[in-house]
Amino acid sequence: MKSSCKIKHILLSMALCWGSSIVSGASAQTRDLADSSTSVSEGFSFDSNSWREVFVDTQLQRLIEQGLIHNTDLNVARLRIDQAEATLKAARLANLPSLAFSPNAGVSSFDREKATKTYAFPLQASWQVDLFGRLKNAKMQSRMLVESSKAYQQAVQVNLIASIAREYYTCALLHSQLMLANQSIDVWNETVRAMKAFMEEGQYTDAAVSQAEASREQVKVIAIDLEQQIRESMNAIKILVGDSANAVALAFHAGDFDESPKQLQSASKLMGINLASSQGIPLSRLSARPDVRQAEMNLAASVYAVKEARAAFYPSLTLSGTAGWTNSAGMIVNPGKMLFEAIASLTQPIFQNGRLKADLKIKQSQQEEARLQFQQALLNAGVEVNNALTQVQTYNAKSVLLENQVKSLERTVKSTRLLQENGSSNYLEVLTAQENLLSAQMAALQDDFMKVTSIIALYQAIL
Known part of the structure; x- marks a missing residue:
């Protein structure tokens, strides 16, 4: 089939252009467009429940389940499938x-x-x-548009799941940061109290105490901002899951967010990706992405539209x-x-006021447009996967350093407390060490969140 050969040519050309930086190879043959409803992805492939293997948090799973039922964009995508299937049925009955x-x-x-x-x-x-295949080409065009609408629905579903997961972990991060901010406020309260006591003994001036009080108030402002961000994140989740009854209620506890990076890190193995390796993603994995598949089906539909326009002569x-x-x-x-x-x-037809020629030219232009869009979709897919892999590897490297920093500051706090008990250090030094530890923990939390979002982006990119 000519259209299949065109797709094969594009895939192999893209593989040669990218080399080893984005993709590691191309399949020798591509599937026939008329039978392309079967996915060719290797290992971890898209299906309606594959997200459960990646996002194992039960509270998050309940949110995703609700979103898959009530989300407006996803329901609109399902209606588009119904419309396309009705058009295909009419095209079949035209014979x-x-x-x-x-x-x-x-x-x-x-x-x-x-x-x-x-x-x-x-x-x-x-x-x-149907002497010259006009009705047949119209039917095949409708069939490709059905496949395109199904791929669009899958793309919307993957994006919805990723968006819900991203907002959920954002909310979890904000709760953890608020907990650390409240701990920091407690430390600053102790710092101000100790400095006032030392000021009475002449060790500190009123300016130093005032500066400490200002720093404490600044942390309180941060805590208020975090509470506002939590409310906004909750509202974003409600929109994604279609919570018109305002029934979504999330509960986060200390340490809930700490296990999230480890859970998603292990989930990446289910996707068939070694995050520690620089090896690329096979091209066949990218061609199975819903957005790439949608562009491919649109290209196939445009090919049949050109044939239909030619048959009109x-x-x-x-x-x-x-x-x-x-x-x-x-x-x-x-x-x-x-x-x-x-x-x-x-x-x-002999003379149709140029209508047939104009229609053919339009269809040919639309075919070229669909080809360019398919080529761009495949390129975007490779870049997105490459970026996501790079981000995960970057945040993995940073997390090791931040973890070492937190451990060092924990030893510092422990050492200053021992020195205080032996009279070699004052209480203020202990409070300062605790504040430094809280700041490092906050930075580690932020890095963990970025690692989580990069793995979510990787899940979104390869599906």
Whole structure:
């Protein structure tokens, strides 16, 4: 099939251009466009429940389940599938004859003579013979558009799941940050109290105490901002899951977010990706993405649209016939007689005011546009996967350093407390060490969140 060869040429060309930086190879053959409803992804492939293997948090799973039922964009995508399937059904039935029953009756009188009554009960049939494949190409075009709408629905579903997961982990991060901010406020309260006590002994000035109080108030402002961001994140989740009844309620506890990076890190193995390796993603994995698949089906539909436009230049053969009961077949007879009629008509377009040529040119231009969009979709897919892999590897490297920093500061806090007990350090040094530890923990939390979002982006990119 010519269209399949075009797709194969594009895939192999993209593989040669990218080399080893984005993709590691290309499949030797691509699937036939007419039978391309079967996914060719390797390992972890898209299905309606594959997200459960990646996002194992039960609270998040409940949110995703609700979103898959009530999300507006996803329901609109499902309706588009229904519309495309109805169009395909009409295209399939176009090969069958059309039947019409059109009874009629009349009364006529000429020059005041006695009125005559006429009647007819004809059953009319018409069948267009598909000599040059016009109806077949229209049917194949509709079939490709059905596959395109299904791919669009899958793309919307993957994006919805990723968006819900991203907002959920954002909310979890904000709760963890708020917890650390409240701990920081407690530390600053102790710091201010200790500094006031030292000020009475002449060790600190009022300016130093005032500066500490200002720092404490700044942390309180941060806590208020975090509470506002939590409310906004909750509202974003409600929009995604279609919570019109305001029934979504999330509960986060200390340490809930700490396990999230580890859970998603292990989930990446289910996707068939070694995050520690620099090896690329096979091209066949990218061609199975819903957005790439949608662009591919649009390209296939445009190919059949061009063939349909070319077929319009050729003659069309229509067979029609009438059978029925009438009393006016040339003359009025009573009682009525049976009427049979068969007609074959051949229509050859000669001059259509340039409409056929313009339509063909438009369809050819749309085919070229669809080809470029497919090529760009494949390129975007490779870049997105490459970016997501790079981000995950970057945040993995940073997390090791931040973890070492937190461990070092934990030892610092422990050491300053021992020194304080032995009289070699004052209480303020302990509070300072605790504040530094909280700041490092906050930075580690942020890095963990970025790691989570990059893995979500990777899940979104390869599906």
